[in-house]
Every structure is written in C-alpha cells, then in structure tokens.
Amino acid sequence: MNENQPLPKLELTDADIYEAMKAVPGYLDITPGDFKEVYQLAFKQALQRLRGSVPARDIMTKEVIAVYRDTPLAEVAERMGRGGISGVPVLDADQKVVGVISEKDFLMHMGLEKSQNFMVLVANCLKTKKCLALPIRAQIAEGVMSAPAVTVREETPLAEVAQILTAHSINRAPVTDAQGRMVGIISRGDIVRATTHRTE
C-alpha cells in the first residue's frame, strides 16, 4: 500500500507505441518516449485512484468466526484453533463489536510480559511441568479481549484501511455498518490479495 512500491511491470515498448502512432491518422506531436512516460504516470494514477475508491465492503471476508462476551475462553481458543485464525472479534448480543481477542491477548493473560512471545511460554512449560493456561481456565472472552476494538466502516476506502492497520500495528479489523454491527472482517491478507489481483 506504500506509494513507493514498484509499479507492476508494464510491457509497453517504444516499438508498440510507434506502431500505435502509425495507426492514428495525422501527425502526432509527441515522441514515443514521451508517450510512454505519460502512459506510465497515468497508469500509476489510475492504480492510486482504484486503491482510494475501493471500499472495505468489496474486499472484506464476510464469513467471520466471532465469539460473544460470555463465550468461555476454552471455546474461544478452540474456535481460533479450528479456524486457523490468530484473532476473533468479540460481539455483544446486538452483534456490535465490543473487542477483539488475538493470540497475543491469550499470551498476556497467561503470565507473559508484552515483549515476550509464545516460545517463552513453551520454555516455561517444559521447565516447570506445570502448565500455563490454568490461570485463565475459568474466564470468559470479555476478560481478556482488547477493547475497544479498532474497527472500520463498510465504506472506508482501501488505502485508509491499510493506514489504520499500520498505525495500530494490527493484522485485522472488524468491518461494521453504520450501527456498529459487524458485517465482515478485513485483514492484511485481504488487502494484499485485492491489490495484487487488481494490478495483474
């Protein structure tokens, strides 16, 4: 999403342009080289326009694995594991997003410091034989979630979604309608997929 990212290879040669110019009757007051430069800049401009105008709605994932405030953590972990995902939105009874639980939230409630990672947990486990998840066994989603959740609206443009994810150092954001109800989720992967598809 970075503006300086290299342009996709434009296989337009001076010879192509020369042939095209021959097909236009009349004298064109431009060299093939200048035409190519204008073309490439226009192409880049068009890409930026598309990125700016594609709304989150168009590229979000609609089937979202989510949990509720009172879902027991064991079940939250199970769903995340089964879905192969590293984070889930937490909803209230009205389907409004009240928070997000990520792997990191679990780790932090299992006695890890912010800077530590999963391997610290593994190491503790192997050394002490007393396994780690016990302190949170009885809890529910609400107890460990990060709240408020960073969400985006359905109509938020792609470029802005990317900025929000980057600014908050997060990998995904639930997408909500005007009432705050969840309609989907958008991840870095969705953005990468949408942009590569478009520039191919």
Place this chain on the structure above:
Amino acid sequence: MLRNYFHKMRGTTQSPPRVSFREIAWSWLGAFLGIAAVAWSDSFFLQGTDLVLIIGSFGASAVLIFGAIKSPLAQPRNLLGGHIISGLIGVAIYQIFSPYLWLAAALAVATAIAVMHATKTLHPPGGATALIAVIGGPKIHHLGFLYAFMPAGSGALIMLAVALLVNNLARERRYPEFWW
C-alpha cells in the same frame, strides 16, 4: 554529473512515424489555401495603404494548423492568443528599447515565449511575430500597437477560418481538438 549532462545530449527515443501520403496532400492543400487567403486579402484590400496583413510568422503557423493539427500548439487558443500576445509584447519592447535593436529583439522573443507559456497560448510562430515587431522595418514600426491586431490578429483569424473549413473536409481529420 558532467557525464550525465553530456549523456542527456544523446537522446532517448525515436522520431515519430512518417504520415501517410493522403495526410501530406491535405497538409499541402490546407497550407496553400490558408496562405493564399491571407496573401490575396493583403494584396487585394491593402495594396497602396500603410497596412499589411501578411507577415512571415504565418508561414510557421501554417505548418502547425495544417501540418500538425492535433498538436496543442496548433489549437485556436494558441493560434490567436499566441500571435496577439506576442505582437503586443514585441511592439512594447521595441518602443522601450528601440535604440538597442539587438537587445529589443532578444527581449521580445524571450518575453513572448514566457507570457505565452503563462497564458497557455504557446504558439511557436508567436516568437516570430514578436521578433518581426522589432526587426520588421519602418512600415511595421509605424503601425504601433495596431500591429498586434492587424496583421497579427486578423491574419491569424483568416488562417483559422481556412483551417476550420479545410481540415474538416478530410475524412480522417478533425480540427480543432479544443477551442479554448
């Protein structure tokens, strides 16, 4: 840095393709009629007067408005604006700097280009119109600021009329690209 400087003189691309024979024929016909209209009007209406209608820069305008009709430089805004603005600048600079004709000549052309750029009326023959205002001799100098409108403006207007009539006769031609 010096290397880059000289490297830039090598050029980077190629000359545009040659136009078709049909295109060449239309350019010839248009230019013939355009210059004929101006030259004939000059000799028919202005013979024996102090006025003139034709100046050298119209030869250059003909190249553009009949030979490169798609060029932004050849559009009505540029044709009319370029000649009139350059004419005004040429006369003004001649009147201020006339003791130093070489300086007036250089200032007139350079300033005409700058003002045509700024007003989006760049028309290469305008440079000639500004230069002629300085080096055109007593008959031109005598016209004063009228020079910008007659011959410069009116000659350009006649050429424009011919360009509109003739260029659009050709099946594959269309003129202008834009008016203003």
